[in-house]
Amino acid sequence: MLDIQTTLVREHFTLDIPHLSLPSTGVTALFGRSGSGKSTLLRILAGLEHQALGRIQFNDQLWQDGKQCLPPQARSVGVIFQDGALFPHMTVRQNLQFALSRAPLTQDLVDVAVRCRIDHKLDAPVPILSGGEKQRVAIARALLSSPQLLLLDEPLSALDTATKKEILPFLEELKDSLNLPMIYVTHAPAEVERLADRVVFLREGRVDCVETLQQALSRVNSPLFTDEGASSVLMAQVDILDAMDGLSRLRLDGTDCALWVAQVDHLGGYRVRMMAKDVGIGLTAPQDSSLLNVLKATIERIEPQDSMRVLLALRVGEQKLFAQISQRSLRQLQLQTEMQVYALIKAMALV
Amino acid sequence: MWHIFGVEIDPNPIWTTLSVALTTTLVLLIIGVPIAWKLARMTSRWKVLFEALVALPLVLPPTVLGFYLLISMNPNGMVAETLRFLGHPDGQLTFTFVGLVVGSVFYSLPFAVQPLMHAFEQVPQALLDAAKTMRANTASLFWQVILPLSRRGFLTAATLAFAHTVGEFGVVLMVGGNIPGETRMVSIAIFDHVESLEYAQAHVLSLIMLIFSFAVLLSVYGLNRKFDVKVG
Incomplete structure (x- = not known):
């Protein structure tokens, strides 16, 4: 101590x-x-x-x-x-x-x-x-x-x-x-x-x-x-270091979800940091989109931020993830707490 | 006696001058380092007071400084009493070699302390902090970090203290007097020659001083270029 x-x-x-x-x-x-x-x-x-x-x-x-x-x-x-x-x-x-x-x-x-x-x-x-x-x-x-x-x-x-x-x-x-x-x-x-x-x-x-x-x-x-807005960290293990195209494949701790990120330089545990504004929400897993990372998640809380934006606190397995979306999307998708959704993240946004 | 250009020159004042100047420089480097270091790292508002005290000999007429030193070193004064108590035969400092060095140390103090102080101010505190966390003691801080980073300051301090002592006149005259072979220095010998209208001797001694001073400065500036240490 x-x-x-x-x-x-x-x-x-x-x-x-x-x-x-x-x-x-x-x-x-x-x-x-x-x-x-x-x-x-x-x-x-x-x-x-x-x-x-x-x-x-x-x-x-x-x-x-x-x-x-x-x-x-x-x-x-x-x-x-x-x-x-x-x-x-x-x-x-x-x-x-x-x-x-x-x-x-x-x-x-x-x-x-x-x-x-x-x-x-x-x-x-x-x-x-x-x-x-x-x-x-x-x-x-x-x-x-x-x-x-x-x-x-x-x-x-x-x-x-x-x-x-x-x-x-x-x-x-x-x-x-x-x-x-x-x-x-x-x-x-x-x-x-x-x-x-x-x-x-x-x-x-x-x-x-x-x-x-x-x-x-x-x-x-x-x-x-305070400066850059909400962000999250997901704990993962490096699964394939060189998964071609300059990407690495990680496995999210406590789940069997794969996570694609820009190539990392060592095996073992890895912290994936993402900004809430880089995380989108879908009601179904998109089949024909460029987004590589699609994580099954549960909405825990919905926190309005201002007239335009809301922050969704999501649960992925045992881990937490913030998504920032517009009030309009929240209304159109009729999102509510405890709903099953898909968190959509560009691999490019993950470092 | 030397014979230069057919002129008879007594070399004793030259030797006296050199030994007084060298001893003074050595003493000044030893006592100047702690004074300069304290001043360089001092942040209190009393710093200006100490800075002014150290710089005092720069503006004080040398005869004033010499006069005070003569008074304080008089055979019945406190300095003499203390020296006798410590075992010195007569406690007499005036008109002796040691008296000359004491006077010169006071007179040339700012010329040693100021360059050292400026050099010490340039030593980044972070380097000292880093060294301490690596278990460096005060001695290795000084010899391995501070000294190599302020070599130019030491060189300048030593040169200025030496040169300034070689060139002094007023303090020497008041404190040292003019005893041939003991306290007669070159500057006073030249003055004596001029007084006695021995212009040839005055010329030769002056020329020796001129060449010597120029040679010293030239080698110092040469070294200074070599010692160019970049900090940061």
Whole structure:
């Protein structure tokens, strides 16, 4: 468990968390707008904010009690900063060596470099690396310091869209392959939905609520939906990696439904994220349409949004799915709760 | 005695000048680093006060600084008493080599602290934070992160402190006096020669200083180009 009680008072900002208890497994997202205090909380956990007061306990180690505060050197946390924070005057190898030489456990530097796919850049100086490579080196460096908790401070926010798409699956892979608790600061709902097991919603220096990802995604007014609208995540297993035409076939957990998505890069579990506005509804399964994904679903709730749109909360097997349709379609199809319908999703809309 | 262009030159002031300047530079680098680091990372409103204090020798006439140092180092003063208490034979600093170095350290302080401070301000806090989370102690933070990233600042600080000490006159005259072979520095020797209408000696010494200063600056700027470290 990670038990947090902390206050930090600055001139124009106060972070006040009377009690926050997080399991020390899986990925916990700290989600909020800029100024919500999410990065500050992360820095407090790393021991980098000297003015913070309170009590922090990680498993059986007391990290802070009042003014008694364990320095970052003694906490065994790995931190991945927004821009990587690599040492610009060293090569990639020297950066990695800096972490490894001070770590309590020995690891093979090249092994970790291969795993992070930067082994071909080991002797490159840092300034010539691309943004994505810098972040991979930062991750490798953090792993080589043998942390017991990995703290990620908006690791994708400084990257362009294409590079984000490359690093995000890599983080998913890490999450699956390492048995390492992670705390992930972000303001991007897509990153939360792809990576997080639970979400801490922060606002103006306070904790709004702590929810599992499923809970956070099941309420219509979730803060995750404020910018891009409602979205859903379906858990699936990769069935056929290369199903031709650049597609992969997945099997939805708890059902025998197939789901076609743009090709993914690894077997095993996969989270399919879709926007509610990309999900349509049919009363029968269309035989002659271009839509590849047709899922049998039950309408659980109908939530009017405005004069034009409604949000349908659907149940597919044990999983939840939002569909956003027009008031007109709702009327024409005479949709009601507990009705059996088909959720129609373009494969293109799934990433 | 040296014979240059048929002129007889006493080399002692040159050696005195070089050893005072080198010692002062070394002392300034050692005490300048913690001062500059504190100032660079200071956010309190008292920062301006300390900055002004450090910069004071820039505007103060050297004779004023020298006068205060002369007064505070007088044989019956607190400094002398303390030195005697600590085992120094007479506690006398004025008109000695050590006195010259003390005076020069005060006089050249801003020339060492300011370049260091500006260099330290450029070292991103995130790099230090990252190093700490990787269990780096203060020594390795300094030697492996801060120093390599502020090499130019160190080079500039050392050069300016050295050059400024070589060229000083007022403080030296007040604190060091003009004892041949002990505290007579080149700038004062030149002044003496001119006073005694020995223009040939003054010419040769001045030319030596000119060539030496130019050579030092040239090599420093050359190094500076080589040390160009990109941060970020």
